[in-house]
Amino acid sequence: MKNIVLYVAFLTYSLGISQTFTEQDTLRGSITPERAWWDLTYYHLDISVDPDEKFISGTNTIRYKVLDKNQVLQVDLQPPLVIEKITQDGKNLSFESSGNAHFVTLEKTQNVGEFNEIVVHYSGHPKEAVRAPWDGGFSWKKDENGKDFVATSCQGLGASVWWPNKDHMYDEVDSMLISVQAPKGLMNVSNGRLRKVDEETNTYHWFVSSPINNYGVNVNIGDYVHFGETYDGEKGMLDMDYYVLRDNLEKAKEQFKQAPKMMEAFEHWFGPYPFYEDSFKLVEVPYLGMEHQSSVTYGNQYGNGYLGRDLSGTGWGLKFDYIIIHEAGHEWFANNITYKDIADMWVHEGFTMYSESLFIEYYYGKEAAAEYLLGIRKNIRNDRPLIGPYNVNKAGSGDMYNKGANILHTFRQIMDDDEKWRATLRGLNEEFYHQTVTTKQIEKYLDDQVEGDFEPFFEQYLRTANIPVFEYEIQNGKLKYRFTNVIDGFKMPLKVEMAGKTVWITPTTAWQSKSLKGKDIQVDPNFYVNVKKV
Numbered sequence: 001m002k003n004i005v006l007y008v009a010f011l012t013y014s015l016g017i018s019q020t021f022t023e024q025d026t027l028r029g030s031i032t033p034e035r036a037w038w039d040l041t042y043y044h045l046d047i048s049v050d051p052d053e054k055f056i057s058g059t060n061t062i063r064y065k066v067l068d069k070n071q072v073l074q075v076d077l078q079p080p081l082v083i084e085k086i087t088q089d090g091k092n093l094s095f096e097s098s099g100n101a102h103f104v105t106l107e108k109t110q111n112v113g114e115f116n117e118i119v120v121h122y123s124g125h126p127k128e129a130v131r132a133p134w135d136g137g138f139s140w141k142k143d144e145n146g147k148d149f150v151a152t153s154c155q156g157l158g159a160s161v162w163w164p165n166k167d168h169m170y171d172e173v174d175s176m177l178i179s180v181q182a183p184k185g186l187m188n189v190s191n192g193r194l195r196k197v198d199e200e201t202n203t204y205h206w207f208v209s210s211p212i213n214n215y216g217v218n219v220n221i222g223d224y225v226h227f228g229e230t231y232d233g234e235k236g237m238l239d240m241d242y243y244v245l246r247d248n249l250e251k252a253k254e255q256f257k258q259a260p261k262m263m264e265a266f267e268h269w270f271g272p273y274p275f276y277e278d279s280f281k282l283v284e285v286p287y288l289g290m291e292h293q294s295s296v297t298y299g300n301q302y303g304n305g306y307l308g309r310d311l312s313g314t315g316w317g318l319k320f321d322y323i324i325i326h327e328a329g330h331e332w333f334a335n336n337i338t339y340k341d342i343a344d345m346w347v348h349e350g351f352t353m354y355s356e357s358l359f360i361e362y363y364y365g366k367e368a369a370a371e372y373l374l375g376i377r378k379n380i381r382n383d384r385p386l387i388g389p390y391n392v393n394k395a396g397s398g399d400m401y402n403k404g405a406n407i408l409h410t411f412r413q414i415m416d417d418d419e420k421w422r423a424t425l426r427g428l429n430e431e432f433y434h435q436t437v438t439t440k441q442i443e444k445y446l447d448d449q450v451e452g453d454f455e456p457f458f459e460q461y462l463r464t465a466n467i468p469v470f471e472y473e474i475q476n477g478k479l480k481y482r483f484t485n486v487i488d489g490f491k492m493p494l495k496v497e498m499a500g501k502t503v504w505i506t507p508t509t510a511w512q513s514k515s516l517k518g519k520d521i522q523v524d525p526n527f528y529v530n531v532k533k534v
Contacts, residue, residue, distance in 0.1 A: 034073055045060045045176070046058050046060070060119070077165075082122060106118075120164040133289070147222070158393070170436050176192070182202050189283045220285055255302045259328070266329060273331060279294060296324075337429065374525060386404060479515070481513075482507055490508070492506070500518075
């Protein structure tokens with residue numbers, strides 16, 4: 001192993017829980033020297049899948065541009081999968097392994113600016129998903145007719161759980177060919193567009209022309225039937241294709257009518273679908289679903305809500321199929337705009353949970369959307385910060401969904417301009433089109449859209465688990481107010497109602513006062529703060 005120092009990090013969250021991270025966490029979660037010197041340009045993943053043996057084998061060709069002088073390259077692949085050999089220009093290369101990380105010594109001189117490639121040959125029994133997609137790997141299932149029904153999922157765990165790659169989010173491959181040999185009589189569906197099918201070997205070749213993150217790559221094998229439509233979108237005609245189990249065709253034709261409705265709403269709010277070149281697909285899988293780029297997977301049992309439940313408790317969550325709307329929302333926030341480090345996963349989940357309310361708003365109105373957001377607020381635990389520790393492949397609190405959405409909703413109230421808010425969301429997807437980002441970039445972009453410095457706002461809501469408390473008292477016709485439970489320097493505009501009129505105030509940590517009209521005030525509930533009258 002080259003140039004790696006054992007790294008142990010301790011992070012104390014707000015609950016006082018200490019976490020220890022290991023060398024493997026650092027090798028997985030940081031931009032190591034053996035990753036930094038080369039830029040991914042192309043993958044050709046070429047594998048055979050044997051469901052009977054729960055076995056896969058094949059190669060991944062990794063093409064890259066040399067950015068700096070180095071002769072050691074890191075490739076990631078998780079046991080029990082085994083690298084059989086690695087070649088460059090047909091010559092076998094030596095490599096050293098440290099757990100999931102494999103350090104390849106290149107014999108050919110790596111000259112800056114040149115494009116080179118290696119081919120990794122591998123095989124084995126990949127980790128079987130226990131509770132996909134949260135504990136990912138391969139899902140080896142059977143459909144109701146006893147035919148193989150196979151799918152992959154690997155966010156967080158890492159794509160290296162089933163194929164060798166540069167398993168860090170900061171460097172997305174520019175394009176990719178995915179070739180999968182499936183059992184006879186079954187179909188494989190992966191990302192991008194179907195380029196060809198080799199009938200003799202039953203190998204499906206799918207080509208992705210846009211940058212794609214590793215966990216977005218997927219294999220789905222089943223007794224699929226296909227139907228589809230074209231959508232007249234902001235960038236022209238978009239192919240929307242649907243692959244479902246044969247017995248579910250009629251149910252899918254009805255339920256998937258929500259897909260073009262989703263596309264209409266999200267193009268309105270976020271701008272053009274980011275992957276016209278690669279089409280849009282919904283693919284049925286034997287687990288709940290996942291945001292695989294241009295190949296969104298679906299397993300919500302052809303019903304509205306989240307497996308039939310309304311997560312908000314308001315009734316609005318039963319107006320749409322959670323998996324179609326939420327996972328497709330990730331095409332903008334996760335696949336178009338992608339975090340560099342999973343510590344910033346709230347960028348994916350906060351915006352996408354918020355997108356559910358925007359879908360509701362587009363079809364049912366602003367008040368309905370607000371009710372939905374206030375409904376999911378009750379699910380927030382405030383156990384620890386939304387942002388996790390960096391460089392160790394560790395996400396922050398699961399509150400990144402519900403709390404992330406409510407943070408954005410609060411920021412929208414501060415902006416107090418719906419058209420400007422819509423322009424901001426569209427602007428984000430234009431500014432960071434097909435890019436990997438840090439949360440600081442997203443924060444700065446949002447901050448630039450409003451007057452004032454909102455860095456303390458993001459520090460409070462993203463990096464602490466404490467919700468601001470708006471504390472007030474009324475004496476002798478005067479309203480006194482301040483924020484408590486906040487970081488130093490925190491202030492935030494707040495909309496309150498006095499005697500039937502809307503008034504803006506900007507509380508800080510210091511007491512302020514103003515004349516009160518009426519006997520009491522009502523804080524606009526769309527602001528995510530706690531209210532305490534003293």
